[in-house]
Amino acid sequence: MLDRLPSPTRSLASLAREERSFTFTHFTCEHAWIVGNIIRNALRTADISAIIHISLVSDQTLFHAPSLPGMMPDDELQVARKKATVSRWGHSTWWMGCRFDSNGGSERGLVETYGISKTERTKYSLEGGGYPVFVKGVEGVVAAIVISGHMDGAQAHQVLVKALEEYRELRNDYKSSPMRATTVK
Template identity: 60%
Template sequence: MLDTLPFPTRDLDELSREERSFTFAHFTCEHAWVIGNILRNALRTVEAPALIHISLSNSMVLFHSPSLPGLMPDNEIWVARKRETVLRWGHSSWYMHNKFGGDEGKFREKYGLGMEEGGKYAIHGGAYPIFVKGVEGVVGVIVVSGLKQEQDHQIVVKAISEYRDLRDGVKSPQRNTTLIK
């Protein structure tokens, strides 16, 4: 399956549109649980160890799980760095990667970040913003770490698409509104 994932676009306008196309009507732990399990099941099916993390912008963790054994403590650090990138700049870490052509030096220079402060961020694919209709800014972040960066990004996109297709038009049992548009 990982080999069949299409290579994500590098076009910034297209990436920005893609990110906004996944705007949720609301986002709760139920959403995170389903999306996290879609990711975990997909990764387990292809025997790909990766760390899956979904949290709100206030740092509340809604889902955090390895897909399989075989991860290193570094995956936790990558998750944190990718997450911080999305929260600060409001775009996926793949968007930020492409904005700077993967050049971390240019990235740090553009934002006046020294080596230490720049190390808090990662411009490598795999972290994706969660937007909610009527709420300004990023509400949360979905992160995958452990694959090639373009696969980390694309598997998140695929999982959100699957979730949207799965829940299209379904009403939440707790609310009288559509879960995602």
């Protein structure tokens, strides 16, 4: 499955448009549950061990699960680093990696541009697999969706994009029952 995904663009403008194209009308634990399970099912189908984590930038966890056995404590640390990057800069970790060079980004560029110390640098990751959640009418990032595990950053980014596309299709195809007053957004 992952080998059939196209490589993500490295164009910052295209990536920023892509990120904003997934703006939600609202975002709750129900949305996180659906998106998280789409990702988990895709990774299980591809036989890839990874942690899927979705949380609000306020640190409230909405979804956290491994796709398969085989995770290591370092994967949990990488989840925290990717979430911190998304929360601080409001872009995917792939966008940040592309901004600061290729294949995970340049640590030196990040340190020099933002004036952060080398020790503070360890709080962040420029490897793909962290994605922002935007909500219409709310300024800034509301939540972060993160994948960390046995895949490279480009693959992780594409899995996130494909999961959000699938979620959007599900949402658009949803038909409300007569008993339900509102539709899933």
